Amino acid sequence: MDWLSKAVSLKMSIVDVTAFGRSEVGWIGADPPAEAKAPFQDRGLTIRQQQITAFQPMEPALLASLAAVVIVQQQDYPSRFQRIVRSCLKHLLDYECRVFVVPFGVAGLPQVYRCLEEARVFASNLPSDVLRNQFTWQRSLGDPMPLPPLPHVTILSPIANWSEAANFLVRHLPGEAVQESVSFSFAPECEFGENDAGVGQVLLKRAFRGYTAVHFSPMTEGRSGAAVYRAYPVFGAFHTMPRFVKLGDRSKIFQEFQNYQLNVEKYVPFNLGPRLNYDLCCLGSTRGVLVGDLIESCESLRLAARSGRAGPAISCLFDRTLQAWYRNIERRDTPLSQTLGPRFPKQFDRRRMQRARSIGSRCDRDRLFTLFEYCASSPVLFAKIHGDLHVDNVQVRGHEALVIDFYANQDGPLVWDIATLEASLLVDAFDNHELWSFDEWWRSIEQPYGGKPLDMLLGHGDPRDPHRWFHEAVRQIRHYAARVASADQYGAALALALLNKAAKDPNLKGPEDERRAAAYVLAERILNNNFAPQ
Numbered sequence: 001m002d003w004l005s006k007a008v009s010l011k012m013s014i015v016d017v018t019a020f021g022r023s024e025v026g027w028i029g030a031d032p033p034a035e036a037k038a039p040f041q042d043r044g045l046t047i048r049q050q051q052i053t054a055f056q057p058m059e060p061a062l063l064a065s066l067a068a069v070v071i072v073q074q075q076d077y078p079s080r081f082q083r084i085v086r087s088c089l090k091h092l093l094d095y096e097c098r099v100f101v102v103p104f105g106v107a108g109l110p111q112v113y114r115c116l117e118e119a120r121v122f123a124s125n126l127p128s129d130v131l132r133n134q135f136t137w138q139r140s141l142g143d144p145m146p147l148p149p150l151p152h153v154t155i156l157s158p159i160a161n162w163s164e165a166a167n168f169l170v171r172h173l174p175g176e177a178v179q180e181s182v183s184f185s186f187a188p189e190c191e192f193g194e195n196d197a198g199v200g201q202v203l204l205k206r207a208f209r210g211y212t213a214v215h216f217s218p219m220t221e222g223r224s225g226a227a228v229y230r231a232y233p234v235f236g237a238f239h240t241m242p243r244f245v246k247l248g249d250r251s252k253i254f255q256e257f258q259n260y261q262l263n264v265e266k267y268v269p270f271n272l273g274p275r276l277n278y279d280l281c282c283l284g285s286t287r288g289v290l291v292g293d294l295i296e297s298c299e300s301l302r303l304a305a306r307s308g309r310a311g312p313a314i315s316c317l318f319d320r321t322l323q324a325w326y327r328n329i330e331r332r333d334t335p336l337s338q339t340l341g342p343r344f345p346k347q348f349d350r351r352r353m354q355r356a357r358s359i360g361s362r363c364d365r366d367r368l369f370t371l372f373e374y375c376a377s378s379p380v381l382f383a384k385i386h387g388d389l390h391v392d393n394v395q396v397r398g399h400e401a402l403v404i405d406f407y408a409n410q411d412g413p414l415v416w417d418i419a420t421l422e423a424s425l426l427v428d429a430f431d432n433h434e435l436w437s438f439d440e441w442w443r444s445i446e447q448p449y450g451g452k453p454l455d456m457l458l459g460h461g462d463p464r465d466p467h468r469w470f471h472e473a474v475r476q477i478r479h480y481a482a483r484v485a486s487a488d489q490y491g492a493a494l495a496l497a498l499l500n501k502a503a504k505d506p507n508l509k510g511p512e513d514e515r516r517a518a519a520y521v522l523a524e525r526i527l528n529n530n531f532a533p534q
Contacts, residue, residue, distance in 0.1 A: 029072035064177035068098035093285035253288030317401035325384035349506035375492035390424035415485035423497035491530035498523035
């Protein structure tokens, strides 16, 4: 309800101020001055008469009653402000309290900025140089956010305008208090990371306030840094529709939220992608939660491909699911190597490179980057792209392809989505638990990488080959690549996608680690075949 600063104005009357039971404004660091009381009281809020003690845990009942807290910096006790920020600021923001900071004067502002920077919280009323140089995490879609989404810290001027502060609070009231009575249960496989052990459960209680109970089970493995769960909420005595819940870094969650609003709802057919439940999404001080409708009765493209059923789904993916993005193409003269160059891996794991050399690699990272830069083909077709189109982000239901996880959604070369999907099929789609012989696997899959990918005539695969499904899927993917890219462009994009796979997850062991080493070798072949001087 308080996500986008542009759309955060709540149409509430003064009567609504007390509807959620959060009508108190508390002070930390000093008693409320006399001139501050009337502006808040005139708007239906209550001034808490006693200072809040910041150096001991706050009771849930206190947090449930607070609409806002004013933290006062005192000139005579500079270390006290730092202790207050460290002890309770994030806790207040996680419970959705509105937080105002009042510096003692202009001389106190550097400490305010420094303490908030140390806490890595979001703040408004920051000078542009402080926003640019210190609060580097305070960005959205790559741009600094002078007014970040709530909850954030509002820095008031030393001579505070309390009427403005009270108006801001009434316009941006927090939601209902966290309901400690909601009961959570977790499947044994659910593991909260260090960042989510306490904060995560507070945010989940905020998301599911009003529900009686919620059961969580983990979804497919992911390496994005965000935990994704299936949630089964109970409202009163009734089971409601299952949801997906994504818990992760606040900036990433907010960026994905924006992508859903700006690029998914208007472009991806409603039945071919998830829809967010906006009233359940929320942000905390450093973490955030997305909640949306759970896509059920699906399997990943990984599983569909292995059983030879990827064909209709791949057709649906590029002809229907993402078609609205791809209709809005723009031709740009910037070479593909310049556009995708920032994605080129900076380094590769030494152990994995030793394995790549044993397979046949002869070039180091710098040599491959030089070859990659030779891709000067233009124009390049740009549009909205998914940005991370791997086999687990494409879900298959019958003949339909549904797409999930829109954090990386952006403007980019169309060929990148297609190349990343082929690279993911090679590295991610094979079964890590089947009887594994690297030599047999290598003989089976290397044929499509013997020349320039789009210049090769790929057949339907040998029916005796257990990996025939891979050849069928690659042949179809390259059919779509030929529509949007030249042979050099697809060669460069596919090589880069394979190199990114080779650089990722260096601690893996077993078959997937072998495939990532092989991806390096195949990328090297592609770059040599496309760009090495003859």
